Every structure is written in C-alpha cells, then in structure tokens.
Amino acid sequence: MNVSDVDALTSPQGRALLAELAGTAGEDPVALAARLRRAGHDPALAALATTQSRLRAKAAAKFGPRADGLLFTAAGAEQATRAVVAAEHARRFAAAGVHRVADLGCGVGADSLAFLDAGLDVLPVDADPTTVAVAAHNLGREVRCADVTAGVVDELDPGDGAWFDPARRTSGGRRLFDPEATSPPLSFVLATAARVPATGAKLAPGLPHELVPAGAEAQWTSVDGEVVECALWCGPLARPGLVRSARVVRGATAHEIDDVDLPVAPVGAVGEFLHEPDGAVIRSGLVAKVAADLDGRLVDETIAYVSTDSSRTSPFTRAFRVLEVMPFGLKPLRARLRELDVGTLTVKKRGTAVDPDQFRRQLALKGSRTATIVLTRIAGKQSVLVVEPVTP
Template identity: 90%
Template sequence: MTPDDVDALTSPAGRALLAELAGTEAEDPVALAARLRRAGHDPALAALATTQSRLRARAASKFGPRAQDLLLTAAGAEQATRAVVAAEHARRFAAAGVRRVADLGCGVGADSLAFLDAGLDVLAVDADPVTAAVAAHNLGRPVRCADVTAGVVDELGPGDGAWFDPARRTSGGRRLFDPEATSPPLSFVLATAARVPATGAKLAPGLPHDLVPAGAEAQWTSVDGEVVECALWSGPLARPGTGRSARVVRGGPSGAAVVEVDDTDLPVADVGPVGEFLHEPDGAVIRAGLVARVAADLGGRLVDETIAYVTTDTGLTSPLTRAFRVLEVLPFGLKPLRARLRALDVGTLTVKKRGTAVDPDQLRRQLALKGSRPATIVLTRVAGRQSVLVVEPVSP
C-alpha cells in the first residue's frame, strides 16, 4: 500500500465501495472481482478495497465491530494490540493521572484508539508514511510521521506519558527476539522512563525476567489461551511491590472474564506425586514465573521441580489453569504405550507435552492407532522420570 492508495480508499468512491464490500469476504475472489468489473468499478480501486475488506474481516477478532470502520495494512493488522488488551493499557495511564499519552510507534492506531476512548489526549507518532496515514484515518486526527527516537520525547512534560510498541520484525518479516534489536530498542524505552516516569511498552512475551528494571512491573497477558504480550510498566504505571504479574483474558474481543495474579509474597512450590488431577497453567502464568502461586492457590504441588504442571488430590479448579482428571500414570516407552492405548480402543489421540523432545505427530504415526475412542495423553517428567499421563479434560 502507498499513501496514494490510502487517499483512494478514503475518497468518496473508496468509502462507498468498502461499504458495498462489507460481508463479501467469504465470496470467491475471482467471482467477486468479475462482479465488480461488470458493475463498472475501477479495477485498481476494486483490488485495494477487496484486500481491505478481507483485512477488516480478519481483524474483527481483535477489534470487534469497530474493525469495519478501520483502514489496515497486513502487517499492521497482525501486530495491532487487541482492543481488550489496549483498554487495559489505557486504564493504567488514566489511573496514574496521565492526561496525554505519546503513542510512539502507533502502528494502525489500536492503542491510541483505546487512549482516546479513556478520555486521554494522544500524540500519535509512526516512522512509516503509509502507516501514519492509515492511523490518521482511524483516529480522525493528524499522526506525526517521524522517527520516535529523534527528539519527540523531549517535547513531553508534566502530565504526559509515553507508550512504546517497538517493531519486532525485520523489513523482510523475520521476527526479532533480542529486545535491543527492536525499533526502538529496549535501552531507549528505559532511557525514556528515566525522563518520563509514566512510560509503558508492549514487548515480546519472551522478555527475560532479568531485564525487568527494579521498581518496574512486567505483566504478561494472554487472550483465550494465547500469550500476546509482555507489557513493561514504570513509575506510577507500575503497582508498588509487584515485579511480575500475569493477566488472563477469556471470552473473545470483549474480554468477558479477566483474572490477574502477581508475585507479591510468592510462595515456594512443593513437589510431589501425581494426584487425581493435573492442571496446566495458562501461558501468561508460566511466562511470568507464577506457577508456584497457582499451585498454592489450588493446594497442589508440582509433578517435577522443573516442569510447569500442577497436580492436586481434589477437584478444585482455577481460571488460571486447564484441568484434567488423571486416569493412569505410565513410564514412557513406545511399545507399552502402544499396547495400552490399543487395549483402550484409542483411535484419535491428543498429545500434550512439556519437558520432552518427543514430536507428537511422529509419535502418532509410530503408535498407528486404529481404535474408535478418543484419548488425551501428557508427555512430561514426573520426579525426574519421563512419564506418560493418560488424562481426560475437566469441564470448566
């Protein structure tokens, strides 16, 4: 997409065509293109609008109904913050008394929309001209096209906050895992926090714990089981006494249920034998290093000191875990496992794993099961031994 393409899509003809294409994303693309040609639409505009319509449909899982009014780029739609997560970002700034947020690397404007919804003023900045133009449409206000490291932070004063969403991919689309390789790098974010206390940043979920500065809070967030970010909060945005926290959101774009847990008075987890139930902690809990908190809340223990599985003897459940009833515990071995699963008439096998190099697809091929019943197994270590747990899900 180019700036001219943005102008075309926001022209009266472009807007009318986008409205006409709403709900057509399931149509065959060739048939749709032919229909638009017969209707006399400009082919170039039709191609742009069709692509935009499909991006909007895919983005509905992040933005809900609002997606139908947004302009999007493919990369921007993929990397944009989900609305339910952006709302939490905005809540933090508003609760800290921030009046204006500089959204530094605003992308298509997902976080800026949430800031505006929360009644905050926004200075939106992005270095890419097309992305800035798209964001300006989405926000209904100008977006500055500039390098966020080139003096923008110096304009911020009392009552202002800074929000970063560093680019974590190369121009070729390769994902970057080193926080210092992102744009801007983590060091620039931390330098900004030293000048603008109310600074937050959306970082990759793989952020090492030792990179979290003293006095800051790192919050890992999952949405419907997918870990989507680690937000780093500094100054008044961080909760006192909390260095690491997890936020688990379930219920789709609206976030019907939200549960948080943190490292305040974090206990040491016990380790013991497998009980009647196995609990798989949410990925955000694991990333935040808070499995011991979940184990304590459930009155449970770890199956192995290096493995993030919790076991209990009672049916108590938690919104921070997925629970399974343990049917059998077996030592790992291909032949005895095959024999046992065939004896159980298993044909469809769900394989969960942690702490093992076994490839689930290869294992299914090797087992060659032909039975009529489904089953779930967990491959993991129990007290240091490679083991297989035959389990069944517990309804929430």
Template identity: 50%
Template structure:
C-alpha cells in the same frame, strides 16, 4: 499501497468499492475484481481488494470494528488485540492518566483503546502511510476528537508534564522477528528511558523477554488472552518496582509474585494442573501451585500435581487416571481398551511430536482422553486423564 492510493480509497469511489467488496467470498475474488475493473480504475480496485482482505484478517483482533477500519499489511500483523489493548488502557486510566502519548502508534489500535478509556491521545509514528491509516481509523470510529496523529520520529518527542507514555517498539524487520531487545526499533533502552518519564509509562515487549533484561524499577506484566500469551509490558511509575504479575483475559484474573521458592517435587496425585502461559512466563508457577496446594511432578517441568480438585483461574485442571512410563505400545493398548478415538496430546519436556504419537497409536472409539508426554522425577512418562469441569 501508498499515501495517494490510500487517499483515493477514502473518496466516494473508493468507499463504493469497499462496500461492494464487503460481502464477497474468498473464492470469488478474481471474478469480483474482473467485474469491478470494467467500471473502475484497476489500481483503485486492487487497493480496495487488498483492504477488504486486510479487514478480514483484522477481524481476529478487532472484531466488528475491523469492518470500519483501515490497515496496512504490517499494521494488521503487529497491532494489539482489542481485548489486550483495552486492559492496558484501563490500567492507565486507573492510574489517573487523562492524556497519553502513544509512541510508535501504528494503525491506531492502542490509541483507540486509550481514547475509549477516556484519555486524550497523541499517536506518533514516522511512516506517512501508517499515520494516514491511523487518522482514518480515528475518524471512522468516531474518535477523531480524542486522537491526534502526528507523523514524526518518536525519538525526538519531548513528553508533556503529567502525560502517560506508551511505547511499542517494532519487533519485526523484513527478515522476521527480532529477539534482541536492543535491536527493537527504537531500542529497548531508549524505550525504557522514555517510559520512565511517563505518568505512568509502559513499554510493550515480547513475552519471551529474559527476566534479566527487565529493569529493576519496572513492574513486569505478562498478559494472556484465551490461554494464548500475547505480550509483556514493563510498567514505570505504578508504585510497584520489581513486581511480577500475570494477567489472564478475558476474566482479568491477576496473579502477583510473592517471591515464593520453587514448589517441592511430589509423586503424581489424582489431579494435574497446567498453568496458564502468562503464569509460566512471569515465573509464578510457585504462586499458582500454592493456590491449589500442589507440587511439581519434576523440578524442571511446569506441571503441578495435587491430591484434591481446587478451582483456580491460573491453571487448567485434569483428573489423572493413569501414570505410565513412556511406552507407545502400552499407551496404544490402554487407549484401545478405553475406546478412545478423540485424543488430545500435550507435551512438556518430551521430544515426541503430538502428530507422530497420534499416527503411531491410531486412536479409535467414541471416547475422549488427554495424554501428557512429560517427565516425572526425571523419567520420561505418559499421564492419561480428562479435563476437570468448571473453572
């Protein structure tokens, strides 16, 4: 799809095709396309069909909005999930921002969240097609009065006084994901320098960014949604330089680092807690362990054990019924004795793959259990239990 092809899609004929494709089933694509090509230009039908597929993919990130939005293949892949973008936009608004520049704006997902939070947004991207898509999205969602889209090189942009800045460098190339922050486009060093001029400023980075790559004057926030870590953000101008925090969506619970030492290692108690991925990425397992009066089962494993159940939003709790040395025959016998047919396998610090374990033990029966393949005080071990009810 090029700019001209996308322009045709926005016309009345293109819109009619999109409407006709709105309810098609995935297996009906060929028949639907063949029928539509009898009455419409084949290229336009192909563009509409591609857009219908992208909207289906976009629903996972944008929900009902995806049915009115437009995407490119790269745009839907790299766009921020609505819930995460809304959280970030809310932080900008809470900091007093009234207008923002969204640098490397893509198809407009972050600009939409900022505009819905009440900010006036200038979204900048250098790709003409991406800019055309972002403009169409602002128009389709009724936000054209709040979002201006500019096609330009973000590295030439001069921030306006009092403007919040959000930078989302590209972390993928044609060869796949980029892991070196200086290989981002634009490089992380440039993005950080740009964000420092914001009021406030923020840079979206990969959740796996090394902590030593986080600037000393940045507040670093790791965000998960539904238990999946989605992004890390470097914040500038928030008044919390050097802070580390983990935010868990959809609840919005936030755990802030207090510089605690690593928890002590203790024998496995009756309860085991698995910290949220954002907590682990933010190196805040000690803070989560303090919340539940817990300790580690191994100095290198992020599983926390406790003697009493303590509700916490920062970790998922399990009641442990058995602690065994790693031995598949013993596990198989235990599961058969308990009538376990639904087996959830979790691993941390073990080379055994969950699928291989299930194949070896062949669980059968009406009951369910969770097994943790891990280390306890350095020894390969298996912990068997069940999830705690409640938070």
C-alpha cells in the same frame, strides 16, 4: 499498500466500494472479482478494497464490529493490540492521573483508539508513511510521521505519558528476540522513563525477568490461551511492591495474579488431577503461586504442571482428570491406546522433544474413540499421562 492506496480507499468511490464489500470476506475470490468487474468497478480499486475487506474480517477478532470502519495494513492487522488489552493499557495511564499520552510507534492506532476512548489526549507517532496514513484515518486526527528516537520525547512534559510498541521484526519479517535489537531498543524506553516517569512499553513475551528494572512492573497477558505481550510499566504506572504479574483474559473476564508473597512450590506425586498453567502464568514465573492457591504440587521441579488430589479449579489453569500414568514408551503406549479403541489423539507435552504430529503417525491408531495424553517428566523420568479435560 502505499499512501496512494490509502487515498484511494478513503475516496468517496473507495468508501462506497468497501461498504458494498462488507460481509463478503468468505466469498470465493475469483467469483467475487468477476462480479466486481461485471459491475464496472475499477480493477485496481476493486483489488485494494477486496484485500481491505479481508483484513477487516481478520481484524474483527481483535477489534469486534469496530473493525468494519477501520483500515489496516497486512502487518497492522496481524500485530495490532487487541482492543481488550489496549483498554487495560489506557486504564493504567488514566489511573495514574496522566492526561496526555504519546503513542510512540502507534501502528494502525489500536492503542491510541483505547487512549481516546478513555478520555486521554494522544500524540500518535509512527515512522512509516503508509502506516501513518492508515492511523490518521482510523483515529480521525493527525498522526506524526517521525522516528520516535529523534526528539519526540523531548517535547513531552514530565506529567505526560509515553507508550512504546517497539518493532520486533526485521524488514524481512524475521522476529527479533533481543530487546536491544528492536526499534526502539529497550534502553531507549528506559531512558525515556527517566525523563517521563509514566512510561510503558509493549514487549515480547520472552522478556527475561532480569531485565525488569527496579521499581517497574512487568505484566504478561494472555487472551483466550494465547500469550500476546509482556507490558513493562514504569513510575506511577507500576503497582508498588510488584515486579511480575500475569493477566489472563478469557472471553469478557480477566483475572490477575502477582508475585507478592511468592511461595516455593513443593514437588510430589501425580494425584487425581493435573493442571496446565496458562502461558502468561508460566512466562511470569508464577506457577508456584498457582500451585499454592490450588493446594497442589509440581510433578517435577523443572516442569510447569501442577497436580492435586481435589477437583478444585483455577482461572489460571486448565484442569484434566488423570486416568492413567505410565512410563514413556512407544510400543506399550500404542498397545494401551489400541486397547482403549482410541483413533483420535490429542498430544500435550512439556519437557520432551517429541514432535506430536510425528508421534501420532508412529502410533498409527485406528480406533473410534478420542483421548488426550500428556508427555512430560515426573520426578525426572519421561512419562505418559492419559487424561481427560475437566469441564469448567
């Protein structure tokens, strides 16, 4: 996709064709292409619009119905901030009294849309011309095409806000895990925060805790069980006294937990229930606080599983009733699962190198019932727990 393609899609003919293709993403591509040819549509435009229709359908999970009026690049549909997460970004800036935010590395404009929805003025900037053209359409305003490290920050007033979404992939698509290898690097983000205090950044969930600077807050966010980001909040965007927090979004509900008064989690025997903490809780290092809230304990000091004796639940964990606990061993486990007539097996694991798919093949189960097992360490020993999910 290039700038000329964006021009074609935003032309009267392109807009009309996109409207005609609404709801066709699930159709057979060959049959759809044949239908468009018979209708006399330009083949090149038809191909562009068909691809765009599929990208919109994919992006609906992040943007809802709004996706039907937006344009996307393939990378933009995959990497754009979810609307529910972008709204929280905007809330932080608005609550800090910021009126203008520079969206530095705006992509297709997901965060800028949220800033505008919150009544903030936005300066969207991106270095890729095609992405800029797409964002300009989505935002209905000019988007600057520039390297965000080349003087844009110098134009900002101290009372403005700066929001970074550093590129975390190479040109070949490989993920970058070193915060200094992203574009721009974390050091540039922190240098900006020294000049523009209300600075935030969308970073990878693997951000090491020791890289969170003094006075800043790092918040790990998950949406429906998937950890999507670690947001770094500086200056007035950070909440006083917090260093690490987790935000767990399930459906339309969000829950937060933080490191204030973080306890040391006890370690003990497996009880009647096992709790699997959300990935955002694990990444933020707040499993001990969840364990304390549940009046539970860790099953092993190095493993993020919490066990309790009561049926109490938490929005930060998924709960399972423990049916059996046994030492790890392929043959005895196969024999026990066959006794239980298990044919369909869900394998959860933590603290073991076992490959679940290969393990299921080795078990060769052919029964009629379903079951869930957890492969993990208990008090340092490889163990198997037969469990069943607890319905919230």
